[in-house]
Amino acid sequence: MFAINSKMSWKMPLRSLSDKPCLAVMSVILVVLTTFRVSAAEVERPSIWVTNSERPEILNKIKTEPWAESLFEELKHRVEPIASLNKEKRLKPLEELPLIWSEDKSQAPTLPNFLVKDGGTKEQLTRVVKALQDGVDCGVMYYLTQEDKYAACGADILNTYTNALMLMKVHKEGAMNSSWMFPGDHLYEARVIGAQLPIIYDFVYPYLKSGGKVYDLQSNSLVAFDFAQAQSVFKTYVWLALNKGLLDSNWPVLESSSLVHNTLALDNPKEIAKNLPYYTHVDTKHQASLKTVAKSFENEGDIWPESFQYSKHVAAFSVYLMTLLDRYDPALKLGQKYTNIPAAFTSYYDLQYPNNEYPYIGDGHRTYKPEYSALEMSLLLAKLNNNEKQINDFSNYLASSINAGVYDRGHLHKRSYGASPYYTPLQLLWFTKEIQSSQEVDVAPPRPRTKRLEYAGMNIQRNISKTDPVKNSLMAFVAGGSYIHGHASGMDMELYGQGHVLGVDGGKGTYRTPIHENYYRLFAAHNSVISNGASASSGDWINLGINRVISIAMEPAAGEEGVSDKYSFNTSSFYDEFNKVSPADHQRTLALIKLSDTKGYYLDIFRAKSSHHQEFHDYVYHNIGDHVSITSHAKEVDLRPDTERYQAASKTPWVKHKDYQHPGWHYFEDVKTAKKSSQQYEATFTASKLGDKSIAMRALIPAGLDVELTTVNAPQAYGASAPYNKKPLPTFVMRHQGQTWSNPFTVAYESITEGEDYAVKSVERIFSNGEFKGVKVSAHVDGRSLIQYIVLQENNDDVYEDASLGIHFQGQFAVVTLNDQSELVDMYIGKGKSLRFKDHSLSSYYKNSGYLKI
Incomplete structure (x- = not known):
């Protein structure tokens, strides 16, 4: 094992893009080498996931723990059909790969290039990824059983891939994210190819070093493995990770499994010592270290600043690599330095609605499965670093989840062939033999009344009912900010009621499609206000930058209990700086009012003003349902077709990731408008397909403000409850000519289930x-x-x-x-x-x- 001196101060210029490191980097590397304890001429393998000394303890776990025995049997079942020492049987899994032969078969076959024009198909990519996961599983089974048939399986796959890669072009001279098998997507290749090959090598190394042969497709015979060729592959993936990534995003974390695995697969300890700091604390121009990533977790409760699926991946992958390296070299103490990264998993729970769905922000999703593997690794990381608080927190939660029957340790995770490293066997290798809790905890503990998520400009409010809390509780958020995979939403809002998120954000569409770029990511897809018909974005991530929503006042303050269980409110502000006509000031007050344990409503008051001499403002609200009806004093309001309204945006230019058709409302259909009036209105959204009874949300709009009220069908909201995630989204829009600061948009929202009264x-x-x-x-x-x-x-x-x-x-x-x-x-x-x-x-x-x- 090799230890980095954790007290060492690193000050260096960023690494150049050339193969040769600059003089300053070479000087740093010389210093690094002096801080490592190099105690062996070569690395003892396996050493990345496990060591030989750990094997008896793992075997004992399999023997004594039913859950571990079940995992072992499932793992064995996965690879038994392809594990053999018979030459003909060894050929079969290799032939299932999408091999590309030269015309005369004078050299080893290559594999397709992927994610490029005329490249491999999706089905071929699945086969390529599956084979590597098979190889990892075979390597783990060889480690556990010491049976050569498993080693041969893994080694044959490893050899086929290293042979193929060495005949394919490495696109070193290409643009950012250029790569090898995936010429234009190192981010993808690092996860599905680069991260797996070193793990296979580490496990089958003893077999190969003792003379074990590999199947050579070119000669149709068993031959000695080419170690030098494998080392060249690993060095290439290290180079790609350091030189072809993108900073200021989650890319460094997604690529780091390849960087760390390939570094630890190097046979020269000095090469490991040279490259490992590029993950732990030394940045390059294209790869951020863990030290830099951890700056986004400055405070306990912080999460990575992207939409939630990307944020959760950053936390999970970082915890994995911290655990791997603290096991590999206990002197690193990464879990001790960066305790707030595993602590992020508590924050994700605190964000959820009473029905366990998530607020929809940016390119996110409505639901996410619990990250039990990440929680298990967080527990292990806490134990490695003697963090008693996190040991108790993660032990108690995992034990309670097992006792409640919501978490079963005895089954391997279902395989995924998407863009993710393959860690599944660690369920068996790493997970603690017994999870002992200091106390029984509720697997669904009460969430805080309020929470602030700063990077998203998000204020969450809750008033939780004691009687059927999923149905009767109130929860809402106001949010808006600029972050990777964020939307130009303005000051967005979602409202919860009757067990569903009813007042929904538009969500996301399919990446790179016109509607995703020009609707879902823009103001009109959100429950927001559009000023001068021209609210827009500029700068930051792909020119979707907006100012962050600022919290002016909130009671209860974030994380506090509050003075009353009936009332809460927050006032937030947003500066519509990039408005294409004239900037506008927005201020939104959202109050949650409980009238009883089963009844309550939301009060939304939105002020807007602009210096434009012909200013006007549009209040936009989407709600799931079959339709929206507009009445006044129980009489239907006359709404006339208004086909030209909102259509000007469709005539503006669109340049992908640069210029957008703001504010996106040209995607509204079936547009109908009432004549201007200051009368009161009731807008009622009815959803008959959410269950046995209909659910309705009514918006009461008090008299006293001149508005043109319009109803539209907006594009489907992908975060809506089924089946409304596949249906047009009923929406109303209120337009007022002039400022709404001294007399703001005002709406009271209340939801009911069929048979109840408002x-x-x-x-x-x-x-x-x-x-x-x-x-x-x-x-x-x-x-x-x-x-x-x-x-x-x-x-x-x-x-x-x-x-x-x-x-x-x-x-x-x-x-x-x-x-x-x-x-x-x-x-x-x-x-x-x-x-x-x-x-x-x-x-x-x-x-x-x-x-x-x-």
Whole structure:
């Protein structure tokens, strides 16, 4: 084993793109070599995943633990049909590869190039990837059983690939991401080819070194393995990882399994010592080290700043490599240095809706499977570094998951032939023999009332019901930011109700398609406001950059309990800087109001203003359903076809990843508009196919703001509950000519299940001296009538007073709830200094919030 001095300070220029390192890098490498303990002339193998000394303990685990025995039998079953010492049988799995022979068969066959024009097919790629996974499994079975038939299986696959690769062109001179078998996609090749070959080599090395033969397709005979050729392959993949990647993204992490595996497959200890720092703490122009990646996990609870599937991969792959290297060289102590990376898995849980779905941001997904392998590796990493807190956290959660029957350790993960390294046998090799918990924990513990995800500009709010929490709880988010795989969303919102995310984000389409580029990634696909018909993006990732949504005020503050279990709110702001007509200021206040344990609603108040002399603003809201109906005082509103509205964007230029057809609303269909009016509206979305009973979301829009109300069918939302993820998405849009700052867009949303009644009966705007001050909400719940005065002001020193009602409030957000006798039920200060109703008073003191219940 070789140890890096963890206290060493690294200061070096970035490595050049040439094969020869610059003088400064050579100097650093000389220093590196002096910090390693080189104790052997060659590496003892296997040494990457396991060592020979660990074998008895693993065999004992298989013998004594039913789950481990089951994994062993499944692994054996996978490769038994292709493991043989018989020459003819050894040929069969190799012939299933998409081999490319020269006309006279004078040289070994090659394999197709992939992801290029006239390259290999998807089916051929699956066969290529499957064979390597078979080779890894065969290598593991050889390690466990010491039976040469398994070694021969793995060695034959290894030899066939190294022979083929050496006859194929390495695209060193190509652009960023150029590669070898995948000429234009090292990111893909690193995961499906580069990461697997070294693992096979490491396991079958003892067989090969002791004289074991490999099947040579060119000569149709068994021959000695070419070690020098294999070493050349490993060095090439190391070079590609260091010189063909992309910084400021998840690429370095996705490519690092290839970098580390191929480094550890080198037979010269000095070469290992030279290259390993490029993963641990030395950056190149095209590859970021773990030290740099860890900067995105500065605080406990941080997650990698991309849409969630990419974020989760970064955490899982990093934990894997940290665990691998802390096992390989305990002096590294990577798990001790970067404890916040495994801690990220707690944050993912804290983001979820009550039905365990995820908020839809960027190019993400609605659902993700639990990362049990990553949690097992996190437990092992914590044990390697004596992190008692994480040992307890991961042990308790895993043990409780096993006891609850939601996690079964006794089955191998189903194989995937997509773009991912293959780690599955580590379930058997690494996972702890027994998971002992210090206490029984709830596998679904309560989530925090609020959470802030800074890079996404996201504020999450929850009001959780005790009675059927999946159905009756409220949860919403407001978000918007610029990050890789993020969208130009503006200040987006999603709303949860009746067990589903009802007010949905548009999600993502198929990458590189016009609709994905020009709708799903743009403002119109989100529950946002579009200013001047021209809200847009610029710069940052593929020119989709927008300003981050800023949290102005939130109660409860992120991670805190809150002063009331009935009320919460947040006010956020967004600067629409890249608007193609004139920048606009946006401010959104979203409140969650529980009327009882089973009834509640959302109040959304959106201010917008722009300096443009003909400013106008459009409030866009999408909700799953079969249709949306627009009524006013229970009468249908006359909506007329309006085919030209929103179509100007379709005539603007589109250059992929550069210029977009902002704001994307030209994809709206069946456009119908009502005449301009300041009357009240009710927009009701009905979904009849979510279960046995219909579910409805009603939006109450109070009178008092001139709007042109339009209904449209938006493109399907891929994150919607089935079957609505395959149907057009009902949407309404409100347009107001002029600013909506002094008199904002205001909507109260309430969802019900068929057979229930709406609790909210009416919503009215409150004005003082002509200035908007909030809303009056009339409700009926549990046989009693309630009146709520919800006050919203811009500043904490602003005062609202209604002498006739007896209300006096100094602050930004407050709720006063009265019964049908105009008697006080409760008072809430979300942010403010003091609140008074007649003889009752509430002061927030230094906390800026407070609650009083009568």
